Amino acid sequence: MPMNAKERIVAALHGQPLDRVPFSPFLAYVWEFFPAEVQAAGQLAFHHMIGADPLWRGAPCPVKAIQPEAIERKTFTEGDREVTLVSTPVGSFRFAYAKSQSGRTNFLVEHPLKTEADYKTRMWIEEHTRYESNRDQVDAHFAGNGREGLSIGQLVPRCKSAYQDLVEFFAGTEELIYAQADFPDTVRSLWQLMVEKDLQAVKMALESDYDYFITWEDSSTQNYSPTQYDEFIGSEIGEWCRLLAGAGKHYIQHACGHVAALVERMRDHGVFAIESISPPPTGNLTIKAARKMVGDRMGIIGGIEPTQFLNLSMAALGPYVETVIADGNGGGFLLANSDSCPPGVTVEKFKLVADVARRFK
Numbered sequence: 001m002p003m004n005a006k007e008r009i010v011a012a013l014h015g016q017p018l019d020r021v022p023f024s025p026f027l028a029y030v031w032e033f034f035p036a037e038v039q040a041a042g043q044l045a046f047h048h049m050i051g052a053d054p055l056w057r058g059a060p061c062p063v064k065a066i067q068p069e070a071i072e073r074k075t076f077t078e079g080d081r082e083v084t085l086v087s088t089p090v091g092s093f094r095f096a097y098a099k100s101q102s103g104r105t106n107f108l109v110e111h112p113l114k115t116e117a118d119y120k121t122r123m124w125i126e127e128h129t130r131y132e133s134n135r136d137q138v139d140a141h142f143a144g145n146g147r148e149g150l151s152i153g154q155l156v157p158r159c160k161s162a163y164q165d166l167v168e169f170f171a172g173t174e175e176l177i178y179a180q181a182d183f184p185d186t187v188r189s190l191w192q193l194m195v196e197k198d199l200q201a202v203k204m205a206l207e208s209d210y211d212y213f214i215t216w217e218d219s220s221t222q223n224y225s226p227t228q229y230d231e232f233i234g235s236e237i238g239e240w241c242r243l244l245a246g247a248g249k250h251y252i253q254h255a256c257g258h259v260a261a262l263v264e265r266m267r268d269h270g271v272f273a274i275e276s277i278s279p280p281p282t283g284n285l286t287i288k289a290a291r292k293m294v295g296d297r298m299g300i301i302g303g304i305e306p307t308q309f310l311n312l313s314m315a316a317l318g319p320y321v322e323t324v325i326a327d328g329n330g331g332g333f334l335l336a337n338s339d340s341c342p343p344g345v346t347v348e349k350f351k352l353v354a355d356v357a358r359r360f361k
Contacts, residue, residue, distance in 0.1 A: 005053040009150040013212075013273055013299045015332040021325055023335045023357040024055035024149075024301070025350055026276065030341035032104060038347060044145045050347070051354040054149025055301075055334070057254070057275065058216065060137035061154035062208035063201045068128035081109060091121035113170045116183040122170065123190045131157070131201055138208060152252055153210035155240065156201045160215045162194030163232035167223050195236050202240050206247045213244065213251050214275060219266070220257020229262055234269045241270030252301070256339035258284040263293055273299030278338035282306050288327035299332025302339070304353065310342045314352060321356045 001019065003011065008022045027043060038046055047054045072087040081096040096110035113119055141151065158165050166187075167173055180187050205213065217237075221229070241251050250272035255262065259277065263285065266274060277300055279286045285293075287303045294300075303324040312320055325335060335357050337345075 005047075005149040009053050009055055009334060012334045013301075013332045015296055015299070018361050021333075021335055021357045021360040022053040023051075023354045024053050025050075025353075026057065026302075026337050026339060026341060028340035029105070030343055030345050033343040034347060042145070044148060046347075047149070050351045051358065052350070054145065055336070056141070056146055056149060056151040058154045058159070058214055059146060059151040059210070060134060060141050061157055061159075061201075061205070062134050062138050062210065063131050063157055063204045064134040064137075065157035065201075066130050066132055067125060070128075071125065082106070083110075086112065086121075088121055088124055090124045091117050093118040093121055108169065111170060111172045111175065113166075113179070114175070116179075116186050119179065119183070119186045119190050123186075123193060126190070126193045126197055129197065131197075131204060133204070138210075142209065150212065151210060152212045152214045153205065153208060155205055155213035155215050155251065156198045158194070158198065160217050161233050161236045162191050162198055163224075163228075163236070164217055164219075165194065166191065168218060173223050191232065198236065199239060199243075202243050206243065206249065211249050212272075213249065214254055217254050218257060219253060219255035219259055219262055221261050222258050226261045226265065230265060234265055237266075237271065238269035241272075245270060252299075256283070260285040260289070263290055263298070267294045267298040271298060273301055273332060273334075275301040276336070276339040277302040279303070279305045279308075282338065286327065287324055291328060291330050291333075294331070296331035299334065300328055301334040302336050303328055303333075304335070304337040306337065306339060306342050309337050309345050309349065314348065317349060317352055318356050321353050322360075325357065325360050 003019045008018060009024060011018055012022050031039065044054060070089050074085045076083055078096065081098050083094055083096040085094045086092060093112045095108065095112040097106040098109045099106050113122060160168065166176055171179060244251050252273045252275050253266055253271045254275045256276040256278055263274060277283060277285065277287065277290055282305055287300060290300055304321065308320060
């Protein structure tokens, strides 16, 4: 019996019978490089045009963070950088971004937390941040693109676990390790406070209309060791999963890097599915190997490696996608291009992948 897009995606994630394999493209970065008429029609129309099933990753978080009014921010240009100075009653810090002209993106070139005083300033901000319902944005999403397909809500306002946020935005891998050696009690106090705030947000999110949640966790052992993951990230995410499971909801983890040493940990922490898993060279784990490791206890979303999607010819892309689908068998599996898509992948390639997926059940 024919399924609608939401029914098809949900069945695929749970490893249940399908009318056909769903293809749910990830359009980050590539969208801005599509023809103007495609962009003007919107992303839902794009899914209709190519015959794909909409998966709205990171739909509006049902909780919004309201930072204290006493914070002042000043942004100014310093050479080729855009610098932001954050001032509070207890101290200040700064961070900076530079612009990538070719990629049309900004990238962080100066992290905000450099000294123990900076960590204490950030702790003051966390302590005085309150959370409120973000119902208006969630309702607007479901009235718009979210009226079709499956919407995966952003679980927490910071969009990732506390330690990942420290690694990725606040300090950086190397400087965070130094800080943990130089003033460990201060770093741990900030991390624990961030975790507490996240859990507060998760409990509020349980009341939302979403059944599935995600964070932009960007999991990868290029940023931390597996034991660090267990102590600082898995411990927090495992608590998220426990709370969500108690409400009949599911957590999906965005993991676009080197995850060969992490997927079994994710499964054991209660993660329902891993999203954007990428074979080499972007990641370090093939879909076939991932399926063997997690069995049917965790879903897999992804499989089409970004550089392959970009570089393979139309003639070679079809057989490649067929292999990805075969390798995903044995549990929940949703076909997608893994992680953000390189500019240069054509609309025709997206159509081809959707055409291939429709031939499989």
